[in-house]
Amino acid sequence: MNSPLLEARNLRKDYHLPRGQTLRALDDVSLNVNAGEVLGLVGESGCGKSTLGRCLLRLADVTSGSITFNGQEITHLKQRTLRSMRPQMQMVFQDSYASLNPRRRVGDLIAEPLRVHRRKDGSPHGREEISARLSELMTLVSLPEAALLRYPHEFSGGQRQRINIARALALSPRLIVADEPVSALDVSVQAQIVNLFSDLRAQLGLTYVFIAHDLAVVRQISDRVAVMYLGAVVELGQADQVMHSPAHPYTAALIASVPRPEISGSARNPVLRGDVPSPISPPSGCRFHTRCPVAQPRCGQERPELRELTHGHHVACHFPIA
Amino acid sequence: MISSSGQTTAGPWVQATRALISNRSAMSCLGVLLLVILLCVFAPFYAHHIARTDPFISNVAGTLTVNGQETDIMQPNDNPLHLGLSPIGPTWHPRSYLLGADSQGRDLASRLLYGGRNSLLISFSAALLCIIMASAVGISAGFSGGVIDIILSRLMDIMWAVPVYLFAISLSIVTITQGLHIGPITISSNSLLVPIFIIALVYVPYAARPIRGRVMTLRNAEFVLAARSLGVPEYRILLRDILPNILPSVIVLAPLLTALALLAESSLSFLSLGVQAPAASWGTIIQDGEGLIYTRPMVAIAPGLAIIITVMALNIFGDGLRDALDIRETSRRNG
Numbered sequence: 001m002n003s004p005l006l007e008a009r010n011l012r013k014d015y016h017l018p019r020g021q022t023l024r025a026l027d028d029v030s031l032n033v034n035a036g037e038v039l040g041l042v043g044e045s046g047c048g049k050s051t052l053g054r055c056l057l058r059l060a061d062v063t064s065g066s067i068t069f070n071g072q073e074i075t076h077l078k079q080r081t082l083r084s085m086r087p088q089m090q091m092v093f094q095d096s097y098a099s100l101n102p103r104r105r106v107g108d109l110i111a112e113p114l115r116v117h118r119r120k121d122g123s124p125h126g127r128e129e130i131s132a133r134l135s136e137l138m139t140l141v142s143l144p145e146a147a148l149l150r151y152p153h154e155f156s157g158g159q160r161q162r163i164n165i166a167r168a169l170a171l172s173p174r175l176i177v178a179d180e181p182v183s184a185l186d187v188s189v190q191a192q193i194v195n196l197f198s199d200l201r202a203q204l205g206l207t208y209v210f211i212a213h214d215l216a217v218v219r220q221i222s223d224r225v226a227v228m229y230l231g232a233v234v235e236l237g238q239a240d241q242v243m244h245s246p247a248h249p250y251t252a253a254l255i256a257s258v259p260r261p262e263i264s265g266s267a268r269n270p271v272l273r274g275d276v277p278s279p280i281s282p283p284s285g286c287r288f289h290t291r292c293p294v295a296q297p298r299c300g301q302e303r304p305e306l307r308e309l310t311h312g313h314h315v316a317c318h319f320p321i322a
Numbered sequence: 323m324i325s326s327s328g329q330t331t332a333g334p335w336v337q338a339t340r341a342l343i344s345n346r347s348a349m350s351c352l353g354v355l356l357l358v359i360l361l362c363v364f365a366p367f368y369a370h371h372i373a374r375t376d377p378f379i380s381n382v383a384g385t386l387t388v389n390g391q392e393t394d395i396m397q398p399n400d401n402p403l404h405l406g407l408s409p410i411g412p413t414w415h416p417r418s419y420l421l422g423a424d425s426q427g428r429d430l431a432s433r434l435l436y437g438g439r440n441s442l443l444i445s446f447s448a449a450l451l452c453i454i455m456a457s458a459v460g461i462s463a464g465f466s467g468g469v470i471d472i473i474l475s476r477l478m479d480i481m482w483a484v485p486v487y488l489f490a491i492s493l494s495i496v497t498i499t500q501g502l503h504i505g506p507i508t509i510s511s512n513s514l515l516v517p518i519f520i521i522a523l524v525y526v527p528y529a530a531r532p533i534r535g536r537v538m539t540l541r542n543a544e545f546v547l548a549a550r551s552l553g554v555p556e557y558r559i560l561l562r563d564i565l566p567n568i569l570p571s572v573i574v575l576a577p578l579l580t581a582l583a584l585l586a587e588s589s590l591s592f593l594s595l596g597v598q599a600p601a602a603s604w605g606t607i608i609q610d611g612e613g614l615i616y617t618r619p620m621v622a623i624a625p626g627l628a629i630i631i632t633v634m635a636l637n638i639f640g641d642g643l644r645d646a647l648d649i650r651e652t653s654r655r656n657g
Contacts, residue, residue, distance in 0.1 A: 059551055079550075086553030098544035103334050103566045112562075113552040149330045167552070 004032035004068075005175055005207050006056060006089075011065035013051055013231075023280050025051040026062070027231040030306070033175070038201065038208040040222030040239065042215060042254070044276055048231040049211045050094075053177045056209060057089055058082055070174070087117050087171035094180040096160035100152040106163055107134055107148030113170045137166040140203075141196065158189035165196065169204070177209045182217060190214075194221055215258055219243050224312075227251045230279055230287045233306060237313035247309050247320040250288050286318065294319055338570070341646035348642020351635040358632055362442055365435035372416055377432035378600045384427055386410070386418045395419070395427040399617065408617040424610045424621050434624050437602035442632070444517050444596075444603070445584035451522035452579055456529030457572055463530070464537025465560060475534070478527040486524050490586055493520045494595035512598040521586045528582075529575050536568045570647035577640035581633045588629055604629050 013026035025048045033039045041049045054060040056067060058074060066075045069089060074082065093099040100109055114125045114133060125133075138145050141162040152160055161181055168176055178197065182190040194217055200206060212218045218225055218239070225242045227235040227250065235248040246252040253272045274291050277283050283290045289299035298318055306316040332340070342348055361368075369377055384395045396407040409423035420431040463474040481489070497516045502509040509515045540546060541564065549559045590596030591605025599606065604625035611622025 054547075057551055059547060083553040083555065086551065091548070091551040093544050093548060095544055099548045101545045101549075101563050101567070104562070105333075112549070112554060116552070116554050116558060151331055151334070154331060164548075167548075171552075 003035065003071075005035040005070055006033040006209070007068040008032075008052075008056060009066045009068075011052070011055060011067070012063045013048075013055055013060065014063045017280070021280050024282070025231055025279065026055065027282075029065070029228075029231070029233055031226055031233060031236060033207060033209055035174070035207055036205060037223040038210055038221050040218035040225040041209060041211040041228065042213060042218050042225060043228035044213060046276060046279070047228045048279075049213075049228050050179050051231075052228070053091070053179045053209060053211050057091055057177055059091065087113070088173050089175045089177070090168035090171070090173040092161070092164050092168050092176060092178040092181045094184055096157055096164055096184065097152060099164055100160060102152055104151075105148065106150055106152065106155075109152070110134055110137060110148070110163065110167045110170055113167065117171055133170065137169055140169060140200065141166045156189075157185050158193060161185065161193050162196065165193075165200070169200070172204070173206070175207045175209070177211070179211045180213065181210075183212060183214065190217065197221060215243070215254060227254065230276060230282055232287065232316065233314075234288065234316045235314065236306065237309075237315075241310075241313050245321075247313065247315040248288075248317045249292050249294055249321065252321055253293070286316075338646045342642060345642040345646065348639050348646075351639040351642070354631065354635040355639065358438065358628070358635070359442060362435050362438035365432065365439055368435055369429070369432040373420070373429050373432050374417070375419075375429040375432060377428045377436055377602070379428070381423070381427035382407075386413075388413050388415060388418055395423050408614065409621075411618055412620050421624050422618060422620055424607070425614055430607075430621055430624060433602050433607055434604075434628060437597075437604050437607050437625060438628060440514060440597050440601060440603040441584060441587055441591075441605070441629075444514055444521065444587045445580050447518045448521035448525075448583040448587070449576055449580040451518060452525045452529055452583070453572060453576060455522060456526045456575075457533055457568075459526060460530040460533030461537050461560075461564075461568070464534040465541055465564065467538070467541070471534075474530075478530055481524070482527040482531075486528075486586070487589060490520055490524045490590060491593065491595055493523070494590055494593075498595060498598070512601070514597065514601075517587055517590055517596045521583045521590075524586070525579060525582060529579060532571060532575070533568060536571045537564060540564045540567050574640065574644045574647055577636045577643060581636040581640070584629065584633055584636070588625075 009030050011026050011029040012024070015023040015025055017023055029048075029052060031039070041052065043049050051060065055062045058067070058077070058079075062075065066073060068074065069085065072085075074085065077085075100106075111130050111134060114130045118124050134148055135145055138147065143159065143162050143166070147155070147159070147163070152163065155163065164181075181197070182193045185193060197208065197210070198221055201208060208221070210218065210221055222239045224237065225235075225239045226233050227242065227248065229250050235242060235246065235251045237247075242251060243255065246255055257272065272291055277287070277290055283300070285301045286292070286295070286299040286304050289295040292299065296319060302318070304316045304318045306314050309315050309320055369375060375381065382396050385392050386395060387393070393410065395410050397410055399406045399408050409425055409427055410419055411422040413419050413422065416431075419429050421434065422430050424430055424433065459474055459478065463471040494517070497520065498511045501511040502516055502519065509519075546559055546563055549563055554562075587596055587603060588605035588608065591603045592609045594606075594609065597603035597606055607625040608622050611619070611625070614621050
């Protein structure tokens with residue numbers, strides 16, 4: 001077992017809305033990301049997975065809790081201090097177009113991190129060093145070098161995501177938080193980008209936090225999976241465990257809702273009914289009890305803690321599926 | 323999609339310039355504007371070498387020669403009793419009072435060109451100064467947010483609440499009686515800097531608000547967040563990511579603000595609150611023509627037409643500029 005590269009303890013993130021309301025986007029989230037592993041983060045839209053991704057990299061401030069990166073507490077570091085740690089942790093965003101400045105050439109965009117960060121010995125990166133690194137990066141993400149002279153809008157979504165990945169890799173980070181990097185892409189392109197992530201991880205020994213709402217994508221790339229519901233982690237474990245023998249009714253419902261190409265006489269009933277409750281006034285007790293098929297009276301009163309069911313398999317449920 | 327050739331693509335600025343050049347109405351308006359500017363620049367040449375008059379000296383007793391005949395500049399009125407005198411009307415002869423004379427017997431054509439110099443100088447400088455001030459306000463409010471934004475935005479709201487002309491007129495009345503004292507600098511009340519400064523100031527909220535809005539949108543743009551996650555310092559984000567993206571919005575404001583400034587300048591000068599005699603501007607010439615509107619309407623019509631042509635050219639050119647600089651549009655066309 002490796003030591004955790006990134007450790008989050010009891011993270012809470014509140015957004016203050018007008019009229020004194022509070023939206024709790026993250027509610028007591030704790031998880032570890034071990035060096036070299038891929039942690040998949042799944043959940044429906046609005047469950048807080050993107051917020052968690054941003055908080056982990058301190059791109060958004062948490063209300064309480066602590067984040068430790070590589071043994072160093074970074075929860076309250078000033079952005080200025082944090083800047084020197086940025087080379088080690090990078091992010092890839094969902095919208096490949098919005099995350100690239102439309103007025104700068106691709107080469108300029110990818111060179112930006114090399115220009116603003118110094119080398120390990122404290123000297124700035126030289127011009128030739130940067131251009132050598134740029135060609136290296138283009139090879140890594142399988143784009144022609146000619147792409148460096150072009151503007152982001154000239155590329156397809158998949159190519160733009162490769163540009164984003166190249167930029168994130170420029171400083172040889174240890175951790176990459178990928179925030180739904182393939183959800184905006186065509187299915188055929190999704191597979192290419194997921195494979196690129198896998199290849200890069202094998203080649204460069206990267207650690208990923210891979211956020212997605214598509215279980216198939218997460219299953220393909222992740223070592224461990226965390227399932228989120230309404231700002232909280234409800235299940236966490238090895239990808240196989242979680243996918244094949246889910247312990248939380250919500251995870252089971254998510255897996256059951258994935259359309260399967262099988263011929264059956266009757267269409268299955270939807271497993272989950274109703275919408276996700278508003279995070280402004282979440283349900284009491286277990287947050288899932290309003291939609292849970294196996295809810296008991298206790299679920300509406302007492303909030304289940306995340307507990308270890310079997311080795312490495314955690315679940316927040318009073319009545320986990322055996 | 324990228325092609326296999328290693329050719330460089332034209333940058334957004336080059337593309338915008340190309341789009342502008344291929345826009346016929348915008349280019350013809352630019353031509354009109356350049357012609358107006360050129361004519362006004364050569365005002366002294368016209369006055370001294372073609373019309374051979376001094377448009378700043380009253381010439382009520384003078385005579386001129388039209389078609390070989392000597393005529394008085396001030397002529398008896400055509401009413402039955404021939405009471406009173408009117409300046410001569412347009413001769414349509416460039417060497418002798420092309421557009422006629424004003425009430426003081428001065429060559430209207432020369433005064434129109436000299437007036438245009440002041441009107442254009444004031445409106446272009448006021449627009450430039452206004453854009454500089456508005457950018458400073460809009461960018462600091464939009465980028466810093468928080469208390470700075472609240473203070474600056476409320477200040478703009480207060481200025482916005484006062485009607486532009488009322489505001490400009492009140493400021494002008496004060497400065498015309500006292501001059502302008504900014505710290506150690508004193509600007510005399512008949513300096514052109516006074517109307518420039520006043521017009522620039524009153525339009526600051528109109529320009530600052532859209533700039534602030536644009537900066538606020540960009541500040542939360544994903545590519546700014548991406549830059550932050552790369553560890554790019556804030557000043558560099560402002561310089562390299564935000565400024566180039568607000569520049570088109572700022573540039574688009576320029577011709578429209580110039581047109582507004584020209585109208586404001588003419589209005590203030592018409593009310594004797596802008597350019598001060600003996601200097602001329604299109605506004606002061608319209609005022610001169612007010613008393614002659616029934617006998618010699620040309621004195622008011624000529625500067626009025628000059629204003630209309632210039633403002634229209636500025637607005638149509640501004641529209642073309644906006645179309646050319648719309649980067650979303652161009653990317654969709656190509657993508």
